[in-house]
Amino acid sequence: MNTTAARFRRTTLLIALIGFAALWLADTRITTGDPGLELQRIASGFLAPDFFASDQLIPAIGYTLAFALQGVAVGFGCGFLLALFWRWRLVRGFSAVIRAVHELFWGLLFLQVAGLSTLTGLLAIAIPYSGIFAKVFGEFFEEADRAPAHASPIGSDAFSLFWYARLPLVWQHMKTYGAYRVECGIRASAILGFIGLPTLGFHLETAFRQGDYNEGAAFLYLLMLLVLSLRFWLKPMLMPVWLIAALVWAPPRGNVTEGSLSRFLTQDIIPAPMRQADWQWHQLGDWSSMLLHEQILPGLTQTLVLGTAALLVTGVLSLMLFPLISRQFGHPLSRSAGNGLLVILRTLPEFLLAFIFVLLMGPSMLPGILALSLHTGAIVAHLCGRFTDTLQLRSDASHGLNRYAFEVLPRIYPNFLALLLYRWEIIMRETAILGILGIGTLGFYVDSAFSELRIDRALVLIAAGVILNLLVDAFSRTLRRHLRLRHSLSDLG
Amino acid sequence: MTTTLFSFQQHTLKRQGVSVLSSLNLQIQQGERVALLGISGAGKSTLLEALRRQQPKQSAWSPQLGALVPMLSVFHNIYMGALNRHPPLYNLTNLIRPMAREWQSVAALAQDLGLSDKLRTSVDRLSGGQAQRTALGRALFSQRDILLADEPVSSVDEQQAEALLTMAIQRHHTAVVALHDRELALHCCDRIIGLKQGEIVLDAASSSLSISDLDPLYRRG
Numbered sequence: 001m002n003t004t005a006a007r008f009r010r011t012t013l014l015i016a017l018i019g020f021a022a023l024w025l026a027d028t029r030i031t032t033g034d035p036g037l038e039l040q041r042i043a044s045g046f047l048a049p050d051f052f053a054s055d056q057l058i059p060a061i062g063y064t065l066a067f068a069l070q071g072v073a074v075g076f077g078c079g080f081l082l083a084l085f086w087r088w089r090l091v092r093g094f095s096a097v098i099r100a101v102h103e104l105f106w107g108l109l110f111l112q113v114a115g116l117s118t119l120t121g122l123l124a125i126a127i128p129y130s131g132i133f134a135k136v137f138g139e140f141f142e143e144a145d146r147a148p149a150h151a152s153p154i155g156s157d158a159f160s161l162f163w164y165a166r167l168p169l170v171w172q173h174m175k176t177y178g179a180y181r182v183e184c185g186i187r188a189s190a191i192l193g194f195i196g197l198p199t200l201g202f203h204l205e206t207a208f209r210q211g212d213y214n215e216g217a218a219f220l221y222l223l224m225l226l227v228l229s230l231r232f233w234l235k236p237m238l239m240p241v242w243l244i245a246a247l248v249w250a251p252p253r254g255n256v257t258e259g260s261l262s263r264f265l266t267q268d269i270i271p272a273p274m275r276q277a278d279w280q281w282h283q284l285g286d287w288s289s290m291l292l293h294e295q296i297l298p299g300l301t302q303t304l305v306l307g308t309a310a311l312l313v314t315g316v317l318s319l320m321l322f323p324l325i326s327r328q329f330g331h332p333l334s335r336s337a338g339n340g341l342l343v344i345l346r347t348l349p350e351f352l353l354a355f356i357f358v359l360l361m362g363p364s365m366l367p368g369i370l371a372l373s374l375h376t377g378a379i380v381a382h383l384c385g386r387f388t389d390t391l392q393l394r395s396d397a398s399h400g401l402n403r404y405a406f407e408v409l410p411r412i413y414p415n416f417l418a419l420l421l422y423r424w425e426i427i428m429r430e431t432a433i434l435g436i437l438g439i440g441t442l443g444f445y446v447d448s449a450f451s452e453l454r455i456d457r458a459l460v461l462i463a464a465g466v467i468l469n470l471l472v473d474a475f476s477r478t479l480r481r482h483l484r485l486r487h488s489l490s491d492l493g
Numbered sequence: 494m495t496t497t498l499f500s501f502q503q504h505t506l507k508r509q510g511v512s513v514l515s516s517l518n519l520q521i522q523q524g525e526r527v528a529l530l531g532i533s534g535a536g537k538s539t540l541l542e543a544l545r546r547q548q549p550k551q552s553a554w555s556p557q558l559g560a561l562v563p564m565l566s567v568f569h570n571i572y573m574g575a576l577n578r579h580p581p582l583y584n585l586t587n588l589i590r591p592m593a594r595e596w597q598s599v600a601a602l603a604q605d606l607g608l609s610d611k612l613r614t615s616v617d618r619l620s621g622g623q624a625q626r627t628a629l630g631r632a633l634f635s636q637r638d639i640l641l642a643d644e645p646v647s648s649v650d651e652q653q654a655e656a657l658l659t660m661a662i663q664r665h666h667t668a669v670v671a672l673h674d675r676e677l678a679l680h681c682c683d684r685i686i687g688l689k690q691g692e693i694v695l696d697a698a699s700s701s702l703s704i705s706d707l708d709p710l711y712r713r714g
Contacts, residue, residue: 004617413564
C-alpha cells in the first residue's frame with residue numbers, strides 16, 4: 001500500500017520485533033517466595049498510612065523541596081546560558097553528555113567529593129537539568145519567529161535585539177517548561193534519598209525495607225501531595241520567596257574534607273593500573289578488557305534489553321490507556337476515573353515504582369519493565385488522549401472499536417510514535433539506574449564500583465552509559481526524521 | 494402517493510448558539526433532487542446538518558470538513574461507509590488486511606469514480622479532486638436512500654463534475670446537495686432552493702429557471 005499509514009505500520013513492526021526479541025531475552029522470573037502475601041501487606045499499608053510514625057516528615061519534605069528548587073533554578077540559569085550558544089556543536093554535545101548521566105549517577109559521583117551534603121543534592125539535579133534546559137531552550141530559540149528581529153531598525157545591536165525581539169517570544173514557553181521541570185525535580189530529589197540524601201526517598205526506602213508499610217505509604221502519599229499541589233503554590237510571583245526559603249533551609253555547603261577533592265582528581269579517577277609509578281600499557285589493557293567483558297558489556301546488554309522491552313510495553317499500554325481519558329470515548333465518569341489512574345502513574349517516579357515491584361517480585365527485569373512502562377505509558381497516554389480531544393470528527397463518525405481503529409488511531413499515530421520514540425532515550429536513562437535496586441543493568445555495576453570505592457571503574461561505566469544513551473537518541477532521531485515526525489513545543493511532556 | 498421525508502415549520506436553526514436560519518418553512522418529498530444555492534455563510538451546511546438529523550438512518554452523508562482520514566488508503570476511506578453494517582472485529586480485520594470480497598465491491602465503486610489506480614494510496618497523497626471523489630465514494634458505499642452532500646464536487650474539474658454528480662444522485666432516490674455552481678445545479682437537480690441572509694428566498698423547479706434568475710442570490714444587499 002502506498003499510504004502514510006503503511007509507513008507507520010512498518011515502523012511499528014520494527015519496534016515490535018525489537019521489543020519482542022528483548023522481551024524474549026529478558027529475565028522475567030518472579031523470585032520472591034510469596035508475592036501475593038507481600039502485596040497484601042503493602043496494600044494494607046497503603047490503606048492505613050501512618051503519618052505519625054516518623055518525626056522526619058517535615059525535614060524530609062524540606063530537603064526534597066530545597067534540592068529540587070535550588071537544582072532546577074541553577075539548571076534553568078545554566079541551561080539558558082548554554083542555549084544562547086546553541087549554534088555551536090560543542091555546546092550541543094556538552095549538553096547532550098551532561099543530561100545523558102542520570103541524577104542518581106551525578107549524586108553518587110558528588111558523594112565522593114562533597115560527601116553527604118546539601119551541595120551534593122543541589123549539583124546532582126542542577127547539572128543534568130542544565131543539559132535538559134539547554135536543549136529545550138535552544139530549540140525554543142531556533143523555532144521562534146525571526147520576523148520581529150528582522151523588522152527592527154538595521155544597526156540595532158544584537159544585545160538589545162535579544163532582549164526586545166527574541167527573548168519575549170519564548171519567555172512564556174520557558175516559564176511553563178520550568179514549572180514542569182520543578183515537578184520532575186521534586187521526583188528526582190525524592191529519589192536521591194536512595195543514595196543517602198535525607199529526602200523523602202530515604203525514609204521511604206528505610207520504612208519499606210523494614211516492612212513498615214504504613215509509615216512508607218505515608219511518605220509516598222506526601223510525595224504525591226507535593227507534586228499534585230504544585231500548581232497551587234508554585235506561582236511565578238512566589239518563586240523568589242520559595243528559593244530564599246530553600247537556601248535558608250539547606251544552604252548549599254559541601255562536606256569537603258582536607259584534600260579530598262585533590263585526591264579525587266589526581267588519584268581516585270585514574271584507572272587503577274596507572275596509579276603505580278612504573279605501570280605498563282599491557283596492565284591497562286588487561287584492566288580495560290576485564291572491565292569491558294565483566295561489567296560494561298553485561299551492563300549495557302541488560303540495559304538495552306530491559307529498556308527496549310519496556311519501550312514495547314509502554315507503546316502497548318499507551319494505546320490501551322489513552323481512550324480512558326479521551327473525549328472521543330466513554331462518558332464523563334469513566335474519563336475522571338481514567339484521569340485519576342493516569343495521574344497516579346505519572347506522579348510516582350518510575351524508580352520508586354520499580355523499588356516496590358522489586359520488593360514484590362525480586363530483582364528480575366519484570367519489575368523494571370512494569371515500572372518503566374506504567375509510568376511512561378501513562379505520560380504518553382495522557383498526551384495522546386489530550387490530542388484526541390482536538391480532533392474534529394464528522395458527525396456521522398462511528399463509535400467504539402470502529403471509531404478507535406478507523407477514525408482516532410490513524411489520526412493520532414504520528415504523534416504517538418513521535419512521543420514514544422522521544423521517550424525512548426528517557427526510558428534508557430532510567431533503565432540504567434534501576435541497577436541500584438539490584439536489577440542487572442548498568443547502574444548495578446556503577447553502584448558496586450562506588451561502594452567498593454573504585455571510582456575509576458564507576459567513571460568508565462558511566463561513560464559507557466552515556467555512549468549507549470547518545471546512540472539510542474541518534475537512532476530514535478533517525479527514525480523520527482524518516483517518518484517526518486515533529487513533536488511540537490507543547491508535546492515535550 | 495408521495496412521502497414527506499423532511500419537514501420544517503417555523504423552525505429556527507442555530508450554529509454554536511447563533512441563529513443561522515430563522516422561521517424556516519420547508520418540505521422535501523421522496524424522489525426530489527434538490528440543490529441548495531447561496532453565498533458561503535448563507536446557511537447551506539447548517540440546513541444539511543438539520544436535514545440529516547431528521548433522517549439519520551437513511552442519509553448518505555458527505556460533509557465538507559473532516560470527511561476523510563488522511564493517512565488511510567482510498568480503499569479504507571470508502572469502506573468506512575460500511576462500518577455500521579459489520580461487527581467491529583470484521584472491520585478491524587479488514588483494516589489490517591483488506592478482504593477480497595470488500596476489495597471487489599469497493600474497487601467496482603472506485604471504477605465509477607475514476608479512482609481505480611488510487612485504491613492503495615492514502616488520501617493525504619491525493620489531489621483535492623481525488624479526495625472529494627473518495628469522500629463521495631464513502632457516501633455511496635454506505636448504501637443509503639437519501640444523499641446529503643455539501644459541495645461534493647467543488648474541486649473536481651468541470652467536465653467530470655456533472656457526470657460524477659449525476660451518477661451520485663442517480664444512486665439515491667432522494668438527494669439534497671449544496672452547490673455553488675449554478676449551471677451544475679440546474680442540470681443535475683429538479684428543484685432549486687436559494688438561501689440568502691438566513692432565509693429561503695427562492696424555491697422553484699429547475700425547469701422554470703434560467704441562470705440569470707439565480708443571480709440575485711449572489712448579489713449584495
